[in-house]
Amino acid sequence: MEKNKNLLIPAAIFGAGVLIAISIFATGGLNIPPRGGLPAQVGGQLPSENNALPSVAPPVTADDHIRGNQTAPVTIIEYSDFQCPFCRQFHPTMRQALAEYGDQVRWVYKHFPLDQLHPQARPAAEASECVAEQKGSEGFWQFADALFENQERLGSALYREAAEQSGFDMTQFDACVSERKYQDKVEAQMQEGIRFGVTGTPGNFVNDTLVPGALPYANLKTIIDAELEKL
Template sequence: MPQQSFLDSMPPKQSFYFGLISGIGGMAIAGLLFTMTGGFASGGSPLAKATAPSAPSPTAAALAPSPTPSPTPTAADMPPVTDADWVRGDVNKAQVVLVEYSDYECPFCQRHHPTMQKIMQDYGDKVAWVYRHFPLTSIHPQANPAALAAECVGEQKGNDGFWKFTDAMFDNQDQLGDTFYEQTAKSLGVNVDTYTSCYTSKKYAQKVSEQYNGGGAAGVSGTPATFVNGQLVSGAVPYEQFRSIIDSILN
């Protein structure tokens, strides 16, 4: 007689429910195994494939060539000293040449001016001082007019007149203005009509602009900025710092 199975020994109704429960349990186990093994053999469920993010395509910015960086300004880019410059001392004999980019209305330039005067006094013929305009017109409205006036005085009175006018601007910085420029020019013996024509026509605007641009090309971004044999010293630094640099060059 064949041996009865466990289900055969159960009443029909109980056997039906037991089979139903077993089938549901089997499907649950199969579903769990399906999930753990990564779904279909072809590499994941259709739902996973539908919702998985696709690899981003290269954007136009990524494909565009990188911009070439602008070269960093260096002292080598500073325009050379020429006969058009105003110079205290002799650049052909001096061992140290200081090229200052300055602004007549700049308070730091006013503080720096006596330092430069002391350098000339202490080192004499060993140094030469070149003055160039770098008017910060956005914050100093009188910087450019004063530079134009200085050039007009220099036109008539030469190197000596230019430097005397420059000293007067820094000694009386709180008086900058058309009236003061003309009064100072008169005190230096200029022909007033010639000076007035030069100043009002802005005759030397291009020269001032070229000096400003030349300083910017060499790395000047503020005033005062002084190149000591090509070494940039920014700001109104103490006299001792300049002395250290100058002495190292002379020795």
């Protein structure tokens, strides 16, 4: 009898693991408590059924990286993690949206590194800001494209390689990375995302609507079209 009980324990653990995996792939994103365990407080308390999340999108500021028409009627804000496989999956989806909709859509990137799962997410985010320091948003987006295309190689060697190939001042880049010059910016964006209801990556806002997960292009297109119909 005791032997049968012992056999049931690994089976139960395996079953729980399968359910977690199914849940992650069903939602198309990673929904993991950020750095420090539980999410930071929202309005003094954690979100619950009786505490509605904000109904507006986070602000877009001059410090954000924007791809597309600055005055587009549809704004998609993505809270992302360079090591998140679902963010990598969603990246070309967003590029397709910009290509199809042109001046009607703008893409805003904000950092949301999930340290518990992705040890390179935060270093990559900070390195991307060091790139932007020299080359602005255009340089940032080129660097972001390179990181997602080579996600399996994330690390300091890839960051230097991508920066060097783009003609950056490597002395300035290395100093920026080593002193973690942009750690506060990365953390501030993550905390902002938490305040606005983001719990995983990619966490997206299409105008004022929070749309989590790596949406298939057809789904994203439906949402964009609905926003354009409101004009």
